[in-house]
Amino acid sequence: MEHESPHREVDAASQPRRYTKPRRIAVLTAGGDAPGMNAAIRAVVRIGAAAGIEVLGSLRGFEGLVYGNFKDLGGRAVANIIQRGGTVLETSRAGEFRTAAGRARAAENLRYRGVEALVVIGGDGALQGSAAFADEIGINVMFVPASIDNDVPGTDYAIGFDTAVNTALQAIDRIRDTAFAYERVFIVEVMGRDSGFIALEVALGGGAEAVVVPEFDINVDDLCVRIEQSQLRGKRSSIIVVSEGPRTGGALAIAGAVKQRLGVEPRVVVLGHIQRGGAPTARDRLLASRMGAAAVQGITDGHPPALIGEKRGQIVYSPLGEMVGEPRRLDPDLFKLVEVLAT
Amino acid sequence: MEHESPHREVDAASQPRRYTKPRRIAVLTAGGDAPGMNAAIRAVVRIGAAAGIEVLGSLRGFEGLVYGNFKDLGGRAVANIIQRGGTVLETSRAGEFRTAAGRARAAENLRYRGVEALVVIGGDGALQGSAAFADEIGINVMFVPASIDNDVPGTDYAIGFDTAVNTALQAIDRIRDTAFAYERVFIVEVMGRDSGFIALEVALGGGAEAVVVPEFDINVDDLCVRIEQSQLRGKRSSIIVVSEGPRTGGALAIAGAVKQRLGVEPRVVVLGHIQRGGAPTARDRLLASRMGAAAVQGITDGHPPALIGEKRGQIVYSPLGEMVGEPRRLDPDLFKLVEVLAT
Amino acid sequence: MEHESPHREVDAASQPRRYTKPRRIAVLTAGGDAPGMNAAIRAVVRIGAAAGIEVLGSLRGFEGLVYGNFKDLGGRAVANIIQRGGTVLETSRAGEFRTAAGRARAAENLRYRGVEALVVIGGDGALQGSAAFADEIGINVMFVPASIDNDVPGTDYAIGFDTAVNTALQAIDRIRDTAFAYERVFIVEVMGRDSGFIALEVALGGGAEAVVVPEFDINVDDLCVRIEQSQLRGKRSSIIVVSEGPRTGGALAIAGAVKQRLGVEPRVVVLGHIQRGGAPTARDRLLASRMGAAAVQGITDGHPPALIGEKRGQIVYSPLGEMVGEPRRLDPDLFKLVEVLAT
């Protein structure tokens, strides 16, 4: 990754400049929390302060906009938070903000306080609301992707993903200690209902025998054959990593199928919410700091509503409206690599 | 804890000395693996070597005795293992060893190799087999308690417990990040089917609102009242720690009851097998080193079959046969402390 | 460790009861910070609240007493701090409080606010000032020992010690990875200017070849002979753990002596301040919670000024004045165990 100055994917010249540098902006965190959100908030506040912009924090995500629940964020308000998981601005389900009436009320609350632009830090769910808000209300919105599932379009990495993968990997390392001590098949379920990014990186990093993700079909017979072959080659234990959710069936379904075919009772481990918390990794703190800075810079530059992304190591701005619904693809080569390396 | 020279709870003078210093002993790990087992193996081998005793490792627990599957353990064989989770000697279900025929075969295999005493590192399940073996065969057995559940009698702490508690606590800390970001009730299930040691220490250390253990009854209505009161006092989130197993019902049962009464859907996290692995803590490495050393010393001193324990900071030897079935009690004061501190 | 109800080492009946249950107390943290101080503050506040006692926090240790810098600590003020290193009440050098004039001013500030008793959480340095204050002013003082060096008399363990040992041990584990990859002698300096508790436990837990502590003399020639012998036995690398400070000479002095005799250049690692921070371990959180609770209980029971200790797993109260200058002894058996286990 080379760190270059922000590059705009859209041709700025072709866009009518509608936005000017504001004196006051707001920042909020929406949807499921992700490690690194605090680092992003800190960057927005500090870069804002350096640019002479006041920053308000909307509490509990969009709910704070709807009910006028704001907090002044001076530089000291974000001291000593860069290393903390969760979000000091708290978060909640969008609720009222999903309705046009709720969004109108949010707009009034912002106008009343003289807030001229908004930074939203959130996942795929918050993206749609942010785009609708920018479109309906005409307020400038910069969207910073934060999602442990890494399922936000327009960026290679969302804030929180690297931390979640490392947390899950440490869990796999612990399980491996036991797996080596005892003859066992372990089925480990990780987060990622609609995307296998966590599962794939955890499987590769954890040296798993196989990975089951929503994006690619897997034949359970093949999976069982692979487990048997690996045991014939002398492996005492096998670890299978599975993404949660109905598309894979989750760990329990896979375990049931394996038991039926192989006659062994696999141990099931569902990692669950531990993947969401914890101190962010270096990579997530850096990504959050750079994206938070780019969001404020986008606003001061008068850039139209955008999703801030990191693509091939560079910060890019993508038009916010066009990003909604964009699919994210998993690398099939990495998927195959799991199998070859487990051999 | 003061570290004194080993004290014998039994009056050595009243016991006929049947055992003499052997030239060769065996060591094995039995039952579920626990972090620190490797540190104990290392201590047995190194202290044995210093006393001029050869040490054989029986592979896969008692199975190695029954099938004559041994490995020479010189000093270098245990280099660089003190920090590793799991057990380099592997483990397995007792299987054949549960039968008198299996134990007789094990005795023959030991006699054939000139093994005169045995160190068993294991949990409550292995204790019974060890006592039966010492009694039937007349071989000296020193039992070193290793169990993440801490459910072995005759000792305040078993090897692996401190590591398991710290691992679970780190998971709670991660969950708390998210709990603070989002209004939620979390029910976290930890290990300990028959004993609430892990749950109690994790609840105290994690600042949980309540703890549910097999030893004490809990009224779910009271639990729900406590959650409601804590939310009235301004807490956005509650964490309830529950021991696994039928006696508490586990996290899912508690979650169901809470949902029915409070109408909120608690998040359930089952920590599972991650509590079993990982590098042992300082305390577990020390305990394992001291207990492994005491086991060899017990053998060289001609001490009759014993369970090595740490009580009030001191190493003590308890007669092996008398320990089987001894109950372990949970401290009711600590149990109450959880509630007061959560206020 | 059995958790029993607090036991008084002094005979309560022989002491005139001078103290009655107060309505308001203060708590402070003094001297070097230690992980678990926040857990102790939390316990004092919560147990105080449950007993109907208001708790004030004196900021920056004794400095807050002298300058009247207090903070109301309601139950919510200590939410979400049990897992944090450092101290939310901050700390500082005693300064003015070392003078009789300063202590008189502190007493006035306490009387002005109706503070009737004081809980001091600190190390050996703060102990003397606390005893002098209790003696001069006639205020009840409960002293809770917190010191990563574990150099406070009247207790087997001080708060923060277990965390510091585990932090140092994780550093040793990392160094061992490199030591095994590359032929090297490592000299690792840990904290403990006047006491070798950290060094001893780290050396045992880290599988070090030798340990140098202030309490026991070591012959550098013997040390070099041991390194040479261990390399003859096939060890590629050696790790020597050394307590900091003039009594051992520190890592650099030992490294110089080793280089002169063996002709190899040892790598020196000074762990330093990383040993002081970080989330407290389970053991430190428990110890802090129990000691904080016992401090408030001591006050409500009208117990005279005392140092709260944990001895052989039990909470004990020792007369505060008698504890100043009491020596702490290192276990010589553990010291010898390092050498035998390294063989």
Place this chain on the structure above:
Amino acid sequence: MEHESPHREVDAASQPRRYTKPRRIAVLTAGGDAPGMNAAIRAVVRIGAAAGIEVLGSLRGFEGLVYGNFKDLGGRAVANIIQRGGTVLETSRAGEFRTAAGRARAAENLRYRGVEALVVIGGDGALQGSAAFADEIGINVMFVPASIDNDVPGTDYAIGFDTAVNTALQAIDRIRDTAFAYERVFIVEVMGRDSGFIALEVALGGGAEAVVVPEFDINVDDLCVRIEQSQLRGKRSSIIVVSEGPRTGGALAIAGAVKQRLGVEPRVVVLGHIQRGGAPTARDRLLASRMGAAAVQGITDGHPPALIGEKRGQIVYSPLGEMVGEPRRLDPDLFKLVEVLAT
């Protein structure tokens, strides 16, 4: 980062194909060890096995080539090593291999064993020797960059860098706990004698007040002004991150200058060798797995001697000879970001 199939920066068509798919290759680790080296070895062995290629491990780096010290690496030989720091093949200074005579002897040893290609996993120092060897002997060499300093040309990231940064960051987080508790200036020295990659990422991720790296001059007067201003804004503590070595002067020199100007005694922490060890992060395991796989693929494709790099998320092959001495540049924008975010 998008994971695409390997892309060749050099135009393969313009190069004469001199290399054919070998039946036997060797792999070695050279120079300072880095976390992830084992994951790279595992990938080379496993991908080799899948391609029908036997893999020999040369022990202790180039020393194994010179003295014919090899080890057969079947698939099981690399089981359970992906999560381990250090290198199972060990490493050492190049020694004899630096001479033409040594390299000739190495070539003979390889020919004698039928080794037709070589994978070298190492840092900037090993690069030169590898290029010379490929050039002189005509053997195909694939170079996999592994260096915690990240100072290898031809790649954005070298194996081990991400782990080292995260290790240093965890240390900073611990120091920050103490820094907040106590008024202090901390100067923290990290690795990177000739390059400030670690220092820069650690400073950004740790929220440091300033960073001193070899690449950019810093005025100590400005640094002191910045510390003073940050304290005027209410910060109790400051953390300055400094790269080791003569170009910055290291932490001690900076501390001396700060003391002279500000009159306060900064605390110095030298992180040292703990940055080199530990379990690799997810990112390092993935990078190592992909690079190890690409090295074998390069060999089977008959690709001429190359350095395997990851640039903008893609695996690229750069001509080995051309990479020696290529400079690596630090991003000046990130350098400035430290200052703005610390405001």
